[in-house]
Amino acid sequence: MTALSVRDLSLAALAVRDLSLAIGRTNIVDAISFDVAPGEVLALVGESGCGKSVTAQAIMRLLPAAIRQTGGEITLGATSLSNLSARAMRDLRGRQIAMIFQEPQSALDPLATVGNQIAEALRQPLARVRAEVRQMLVEVGISDPDRRIDQHPFELSGGMCQRVMIAIALIARPAVLIADEPTTALDVTIQAQILALLRRLAAERQTAVVLITHDMGVVADIADRVAVMYAGRVAETGPTAAVFATPAHPYTALLLASIPRLSDVPKSALAVIDGQVPQPADYGTGCRFAGRCPRGDRRCVAETPALGPVADGRLVACFHPVGG
Amino acid sequence: MRRISWGTALIFAGLLAFMVAAVGADVFASNDPLRQSLLLRLRPPGTATATAYFPLGTDDLGRDLLARILYGARASLMVAALSVSVSLLVGVTLGLMAGWFGGWVSIIAMRAVDTMLSIPAILLAVLTVAVLGPGFFNLVLVLGLTRWPRYTRVAYAQTLQVAALPYVRAAEMAGCGPGRILLRHVLPNIAGPLMVVATSEFGLMILFEASLSFLGLGIQPPYPSWGSIMSVGRQYVVRAWWLTAFPGACLFGVVLCVNLFGDWLRDRVDPRSQGR
């Protein structure tokens, strides 16, 4: 049940195909697929626990020991990551594929200076690459870089720490950047600035960005395309504008309908729908949204809908798509 | 309920053996631990005469080592149990009061705790026993009256937490006096953590008794203690290894079991500490 790609795969900087992850015998991510082109921002949205972060960790090949990849393939440009040696994978991290985290202050070593941590991404001592690091600080919008470069994370605000994380991630000019809820922990006013910065740098450097978020407002603001996840599966993917205009999956439709105005989305926007998200242990056969779906029928409970094309560049996993 | 593992069973068996040996020393020992026989000095384990058998050999005065080890277990258990009881009583009372009344009571109590803990325990015990004179009673008194600070710390911290709980506040509103609340509501709540401390102190007190007796400041001759047997063993270390090896192994085994039991208890009382 490989998802058909609606786009030319050679364009993709990162392609995830049928990725499955499990803890013991429990599937937590089930054959998900998506791809991102250079300079493009793909938003991965979904409720808490649907498997966004573990997907990011799987792409980085930094899964916790408890979680195994049980299937699928991840390709970075022309390289398949799945069969890469640990050593080769390590060489790619930071250089070809980088990541930023939800809580910038805890993702930085509190005892090491900002400059030293940025230099590590270049695998050089700070003294040798100081000018380059300083330039990167300027690019991520940190004022007074000559002072900041020797400061410790606790001397910086949360927003500045996230700028430092972006500097660490982008200084080696990776092809792909994964940002796991990069603004959730920040003040609302700072959030927009950080997102704008990400957007601009990705465009300038032709970096492919996978932006993980809860927030439909963020998706609307900066994502070129969106992949909506539900309970460990991709429900729907496509260009943001098209998905927002005519959602095909009933889940997406409900999500968007429950948001009064896209500009001020409450954080719990995704929890407004009646009923509860199933836990990984309760993922059975059939569509996982069936318990909450207004359009569901017998077939939905018995069979698993595969991700298939509905329209121009869009894929949906539903037997009875909205408007279809 | 978790099933008790083999390891845990072994710990309990070890502790049980120690208690049984201590309590039933007179039953198990076939010889009088105090009877000397200069003809039978420093006989190796397994020595048999026409009238007696010495499975673990004899000491420098020809006394049966096995009997002395068994009676030594009794001394060890009694000193540890009594001194832990004394310090538990003192420390918990102080901690409960400091936690409940706060203010000056807590400031003075907690300063006293810090001060007591700034004198290394074994030195404090050595000095005090030396001033008071050695012997069983003084040993218990000194260990009991110098080892209370850890209980006070735990009781204080836990009382602060428990005292803030709604039902304790409710009991206070209902007109219960502080004594009643502390005994009825607070103490049962903090018993777990206190047991954990008491267990680790129990092991420590066994070690302290042996150490002080080894230095000649504990149980006085002719009465046996594992420490004083080993102190004789030190003089005859070249000629009579058994005087060092057997009592030491018992001491090590018992302390090990107590420490393991302490870890086991802590995991049950505070599951978050699992494996720490």
Add this chain to the structure above:
Amino acid sequence: MPELKSRLLQALIAIFGVLTIVFFIMRLSGDPTLLLVPDGATAEQIAALRHALGFDRPLLVQYGAYLLDLARLDLGESLVQHAPVAGIVAERIPYTMALAGGALLVALGVGLPAGLAMAVWRGTWLERALAGFVLAGQSLPTFWSGLLMILFFGVYLGWLPTSGSDDLASLVMPSVALGAITMSSFARMTRIAVLDELSRDYVAAGRARGLSYGAVILRHVLRNAAIPVVTIAALEVGNLLAGAVIVETVFAWPGIGQLAIQSIASRDFLVVQTIVLFVSMVYISMNLLADLAYGVIDPRIRRDR
């Protein structure tokens, strides 16, 4: 620097408390004169001495005089050895320092790597083996392990001297015996500290920028984990000095521990008192030092001061 000030104040209170406790312990037996006279003194001699030392004055006056003397660093004169107590004790301090140093070396050299390994290889046979080793170290009575070493390495193999202080070789066994318990607490503490740090985001972030697991540990985890370990390292120095009482007796090592026991036997209690005060002062200063060391390791605290 309010933090530092309050630390200093706490240390001063502790010092004052220790002096007070020791003063009253010395009077527990009723008549401290009896603790100071050599064996075989006559009743008149004792009475004369009691008067000369001021022990017939009210307790509070004695207490004041005691504090004053100590404030002037006057530790008194040994009536047994007819020499200033300060000199008698000072002569022995280097030996105990050497022993404590050796023990600390053993404890750090074995305890830190063991704790680190237990954290990094969590859940493997290596962790279980090391945990057993650590537990044994923690439960070993120092005098027994000391005697066993004497039996094996000294008597049976004849590799190391069994007592005395002639050369470095004679320092080996006492250091190991004394360091074992401290080694265990270092290992336990290091394990917990490293486990705590390994679960932090910066570890994942470090790996995400291309550092190997080992490099993250060396460059980031160790320094962070050192902070809690430093505190107990300082406290353990005090425990090592106190533990020296037993180890020095086992190995006939001429430090202050052996001196304390000898002085109890010869009823030279001023010497014992001085040793207890000295070790307590070291203990309190090490505590203070640990607080200061934080500032060096942890820039967050450096700024607060």
